[in-house]
Amino acid sequence: VSQKELNLGILAHVDAGKTTLTERLLYEAGVIDRIGSVDAGTTLTDSLALERQRGITIKSAVVSFAIDDVHVNLIDTPGHPDFIAEVERVLSVLDGAVLVISAVEGVQPQTRVLMRALERLRVPTLLFVNKIDRAGADDERVLASIAERLTPAIVPMGSACELATRRASFVLFDDDEHLVEALTERDDELLAEYLAGDVAASRVRDALSVQTRRSLVHPVYFGAAITGAGVVELKEAIAKLLPSTSPDGDGPLAASVFKIERGAGGEKIAYARMFAGTLRVRDRVSFGRDLEGKVTAIEVFERGRAVQRNSVAAGAIATLSGLHEIRIGDRIGEPGEDDTAHEFPPPTLESVVDAVDANDRARLRVALAQLAEQDPLINVSQDEANELSVSLYGEVQQQVIQATLADEYGIETAFREVTPLYIERPRSRGEAVEILHAESNPYEATIGLRVEPAAEGSGVAFRLDVSTASVPLYIYKTRESFEEHMGRYVRDALAGGLLGWPVTDCLVTMTQCVYAIPDGPPSRQGRSSAADFRKLTPIVVAQALEDAGTTVCEPIVRASLEAPTESLARVMTALGRIGAVVEESSLRGGLAVVDALVPAARAVELTRRLPGLTHGEGVLASTFAGHAPVTGEPPRRIRSAAFENAE
Ligand SMILES: Nc1nc2c(ncn2[C@@H]2O[C@H](COP(=O)(O)OP(=O)(O)OP(=O)(O)O)[C@@H](O)[C@H]2O)c(=O)[nH]1
Ligand SMILES: [Mg+2]
Numbered sequence: 001v002s003q004k005e006l007n008l009g010i011l012a013h014v015d016a017g018k019t020t021l022t023e024r025l026l027y028e029a030g031v032i033d034r035i036g037s038v039d040a041g042t043t044l045t046d047s048l049a050l051e052r053q054r055g056i057t058i059k060s061a062v063v064s065f066a067i068d069d070v071h072v073n074l075i076d077t078p079g080h081p082d083f084i085a086e087v088e089r090v091l092s093v094l095d096g097a098v099l100v101i102s103a104v105e106g107v108q109p110q111t112r113v114l115m116r117a118l119e120r121l122r123v124p125t126l127l128f129v130n131k132i133d134r135a136g137a138d139d140e141r142v143l144a145s146i147a148e149r150l151t152p153a154i155v156p157m158g159s160a161c162e163l164a165t166r167r168a169s170f171v172l173f174d175d176d177e178h179l180v181e182a183l184t185e186r187d188d189e190l191l192a193e194y195l196a197g198d199v200a201a202s203r204v205r206d207a208l209s210v211q212t213r214r215s216l217v218h219p220v221y222f223g224a225a226i227t228g229a230g231v232v233e234l235k236e237a238i239a240k241l242l243p244s245t246s247p248d249g250d251g252p253l254a255a256s257v258f259k260i261e262r263g264a265g266g267e268k269i270a271y272a273r274m275f276a277g278t279l280r281v282r283d284r285v286s287f288g289r290d291l292e293g294k295v296t297a298i299e300v301f302e303r304g305r306a307v308q309r310n311s312v313a314a315g316a317i318a319t320l321s322g323l324h325e326i327r328i329g330d331r332i333g334e335p336g337e338d339d340t341a342h343e344f345p346p347p348t349l350e351s352v353v354d355a356v357d358a359n360d361r362a363r364l365r366v367a368l369a370q371l372a373e374q375d376p377l378i379n380v381s382q383d384e385a386n387e388l389s390v391s392l393y394g395e396v397q398q399q400v401i402q403a404t405l406a407d408e409y410g411i412e413t414a415f416r417e418v419t420p421l422y423i424e425r426p427r428s429r430g431e432a433v434e435i436l437h438a439e440s441n442p443y444e445a446t447i448g449l450r451v452e453p454a455a456e457g458s459g460v461a462f463r464l465d466v467s468t469a470s471v472p473l474y475i476y477k478t479r480e481s482f483e484e485h486m487g488r489y490v491r492d493a494l495a496g497g498l499l500g501w502p503v504t505d506c507l508v509t510m511t512q513c514v515y516a517i518p519d520g521p522p523s524r525q526g527r528s529s530a531a532d533f534r535k536l537t538p539i540v541v542a543q544a545l546e547d548a549g550t551t552v553c554e555p556i557v558r559a560s561l562e563a564p565t566e567s568l569a570r571v572m573t574a575l576g577r578i579g580a581v582v583e584e585s586s587l588r589g590g591l592a593v594v595d596a597l598v599p600a601a602r603a604v605e606l607t608r609r610l611p612g613l614t615h616g617e618g619v620l621a622s623t624f625a626g627h628a629p630v631t632g633e634p635p636r637r638i639r640s641a642a643f644e645n646a647e
Pocket of ligand 2: 018019020046056057076077078079
């Protein structure tokens with residue numbers, strides 16, 4: 001049978017039931033005959049020792065099952081915001097997604113963060129309202145809050161019965177009235193047919209699948225992963241409503257790496273989604289930035305297990321061995337469009353990490369580099385005193401890194417107090433040039449750069465504004481390649497600004513470029529080398545920044561708090577003490593709901609104090625809200641740029 005491929009992500013806030021749902025889908029599809037439990041540490045996708053101990057997902061994991069002729073690669077992702085980097089890379093390889101929402105907790109801040117990303121990337125998404133068996137489950141309230149806070153483009157597919165009991169179930173609507181109402185809003189033809197009174201049921205179903213595939217509407221299912229209610233219906237919908245692809249191995253190879261693992265012998269295993277072409281064992285492929293390697297083994301996922309294959313074609317997900325220098329986010333084969341854009345905010349904290357036994361320091365450095373290469377948004381840097389520091393999303397991630405270093409590398413570590421990861425933004429436009437043969441210039445090249453402020457959150461952009469005749473093509477082959485390399489030198493240089501913090505939200509333009517011509521007979525070869533351009537760039541960048549001036553900014557998060565009304569006064573006092581700006585506060589039932597802007601570093605403190613302030617009943621979620629200039633004396637960091645993988 002010719003199989004279609006569907007790469008499906010399961011996303012949700014922490015504890016919504018993604019891993020439990022994954023287990024249930026595998027069971028319903030006949031892949032496993034006993035359902036594992038998160039609480040007992042026996043699920044297929046929470047396979048790491050740490051995941052089993054803590055009962056939370058830390059790494060995304062791939063499993064597969066079949067629904068009729070559709071082969072589904074399911075990616076179970078972590079929901080804790082500290083592990084958002086894991087979700088980040090998965091997003092770009094998905095054909096569709098199931099966003100899980102708890103029928104009790106409802107739409108959470110993290111649910112919104114995920115939904116916005118899915119919408120931006122136009123990933124067709126089904127909604128699954130889970131835990132309808134639990135006390136406090138409320139279908140109407142959840143639907144209303146989805147429509148209000150998540151997206152109005154929803155199509156409820158049925159209703160929940162015997163809500164909040166162990167017998168809770170899901171019943172599909174047996175008429176199309178409900179569907180038509182939602183679907184005609186985005187389909188005028190359907191509306192006309194409907195008003196004329198002749199819409200066939202199949203026509204409505206087609207409209208539903210077309211609109212779902214275009215990410216115009218999101219069908220909503222209810223159920224309970226733990227009892228299996230609604231899961232069969234969801235499974236059917238996954239195959240019918242989400243887009244699958246028929247394998248097509250023609251055309252040039254293009255794949256994208258979304259996860260890196262290390263095998264038993266420490267060798268790298270890359271998880272790749274095939275977008276075009278065919279990849280065979282022993283193929284030499286190019287990947288990342290000008291690297292090459294030979295694929296020594298290919299495995300695909302087949303009914304919950306990894307199976308060796310000789311080749312893999314477009315549409316599939318496979319693990320590849322043999323590509324030693326490959327990194328997460330790399331493209332394999334044809335270069336794709338720039339994949340440096342991030343869907344989620346960067347880490348806002350950092351902490352210095354020490355090896356308890358000083359003899360472990362060198363090993364710690366290598367271990368951290370390996371972890372960073374598996375985790376795309378984690379940076380490790382080293383300062384002049386050789387101290388290592390790690391960027392972090394939060395304390396849970398810090399504990400996981402610490403435990404991983406102890407368990408997998410046998411290195412005991414101590415983390416110091418977390419500090420904010422500040423950034424610098426250029427204050428105004430600044431320019432600098434170093435001229436070839438000038439006394440101040442130790443290198444064989446002329447480089448002129450202009451730095452100017454760009455929109456908040458836009459990152460670093462680089463542009464060439466020099467004639468192609470002045471580009472040293474004998475080194476870089478093409479103008480595009482020169483632009484790419486110069487862009488990289490510039491970004492590396494911006495890792496530490498005037499006060500040592502990463503410089504961002506700026507546009508850098510190369511305004512002058514000259515390379516040295518050798519004496520003697522004319523030749524198309526020059527005397528300048530790549531090293532001249534690479535080493536001169538940070539000098540010119542530093543001068544341009546000096547000319548522009550920079551503002552140090554600190555990360556701010558929006559803390560969304562829920563606490564019993566009687567603790568509101570204590571919570572407000574605590575918020576005041578940490579410099580929070582309250583945006584909104586309201587009372588709902590016996591709960592006080594507060595949204596406040598808080599410096600990221602202080603939010604950690606708030607998380608720690610909340611249980612005490614609220615007798616353990618407070619709930620806090622923080623989402624990144626941007627960077628704001630620091631008041632008073634700006635902090636300085638004496639730290640060199642992020643170091644490369646130590647291999
Ligand atoms: N009552 C009830 N409990 C559920 C249901 N689904 C999951 N749970 C429980 O909710 C808790 C979290 O479930 P998980 O499957 O680990 O949730 P998750 O979304 O994978 O969590 P993270 O991966 O850590 O974000 C566990 O204790 C589950 O047993 C459900 O349908 N009903
Ligand atoms: Mg999980």
